[in-house]
Amino acid sequence: MQSRLEPLLTTIRAFLSQESALRRAVPLLIPAISLGAWFAFGEVGLLVCAFLLPLPFLMTTSFMTGTRRRARNEVDGLTGLLTPAGFERQMQEKMATLDEDGRTTACFSIKIDNFARLRENHGDQAAEEVLRYVADRLKNALRGGDLISRAGDAAFSVALDPIAHFDIESGIQMATRFQTAIEEPIPLQMASIYVTCSIGFCLSSRLNRPSATAMIQAADMAMCEAQLTGDSNIRAYSTDMGRKVISRRKTQSEAARTLQRDQIRAWFQPQVSTDTGQVTGFEALARWEHPERGILAPVQFLEVLHQTGQMGQLADLMLRQSLDAVRAWDDAGFSVPMVGVNFAGEELRSPTLVERIQWELDRTELEANRLGIEVLESVVAGTPDDMVVRNVEAVNAMGCSIDLDDFGTGHASISSIRRLPVKRIKIDRSFVTNIDRDPDQQRMIAAIVTMAERLGLETLAEGVENPAEHAMLAQLGCSHVQGFGIARPMPFHETLKWMKAHQEKIGPALQIGHKPR
């Protein structure tokens, strides 16, 4: 019933909101009409016209003022887009017409990845500029009747004007269009900023009762799924997503207590020399060995450990297990020069960091040069932070080596790299993918390797997935490689088997290991 009345109501609203010349002229004619009524019907006619005629106009005017006030309240001050409330209301109006003509619509939830980090690194002004750019680019990618809102700090929602045919394929194409527009470099005063975004979308045909609220929630859910698989992803809503989200929430609340249960383990991924093929180290990566759900990756628990202030405990656990592993490799007669451990920004600010590392080295009787500390480029690129610099310098002075992780993603300037005693840069996977086939990627890596050589730094390429990429990186002068193409991260006991097989593969000349104690 409501949906049948909706077109009529829309027409009335449209008429009342029209600023037509006729609507403005009618009140001016009231005295003349009243006079005519007096001539025709006497005093009764005069009274009826004089009192009753202005009423509809008074009502219309108050309705219009309300409408204008509401329109003002429904606009976001920074971007000029709709607010979430305005978006939902207008979307519901559009959706009410869907049943009648079989048309369909889609809702997109778009979020800029790592926006908090961008704000931290570049400041509020640059962050707001980025939001304005993104808003404009999205607006330009839409048609007149489509709706768009700013749905949170770095989030946007889009609802399409209903159309006759829109399927998953069209949804992916449209999301890719939004993504391409947003991910173009954003020119700011000092430098260009690169952002990526995650997009989830929901088709109205996918929901049993597609209200605006349900569509927005479903698109948000799909966007969260997209974010979970890494930056710059797109996901379409499917009905089993709701179940997955509930299971994930359960996982997260469990994760907050998991460190006490001793279920987090260091797994190890080898790094090899492009010259000799020899193992030059292992990176320790955290895995949650869940008794029911199997092996869970850091993306499923790091955030919760971070929120519950347990990153320090994680670092201690990883450090202990990593140095135990080096000790065990030595004892088994394998040559593993070093192990790399990841330290989050907050850990690098800890006043007890240096003592804790020294204590673990003493406990395992290992030289400090057997331990590498992986520091994210984004931590170095951030605002000058004396505590991080002092800690990293102190750890380096002890003899540990410093790797700059995810190089190329955090926009660290060369001078900020020089602020820290970095020994090696770990070139991010995004520069490595397709390196064997893509000349642009080859030029980027060649430039990074040349820069590193001039600065006296070693290079390691991350995410090497096949022999062709491995060979091209060796040709371009990258000294170390790490990735699924060499081996996936594995639990400690598998590293022994893997190294034996690897040594057999690269030949006996290279089987020179540390002597067993």
Ligand code: C2E
């Ligand atoms: P990261 O330090 O950049 O680690 C490399 C990530 O790339 C790992 O993901 C690894 O499994 C994955 N990887 C390695 N080779 C390949 C490849 O060839 N292809 C692809 N597609 N991926 C590859 P993982 O283990 O899921 O870790 C994700 C991130 O979580 C790490 O990125 C690191 O930043 C963080 N992390 C892991 N363990 C710890 C930890 O103990 N402490 C802290 N603070 N962060 C950790």
Ligand code: CA
């Ligand atoms: Ca790392």
Ligand code: CA
């Ligand atoms: Ca990395």
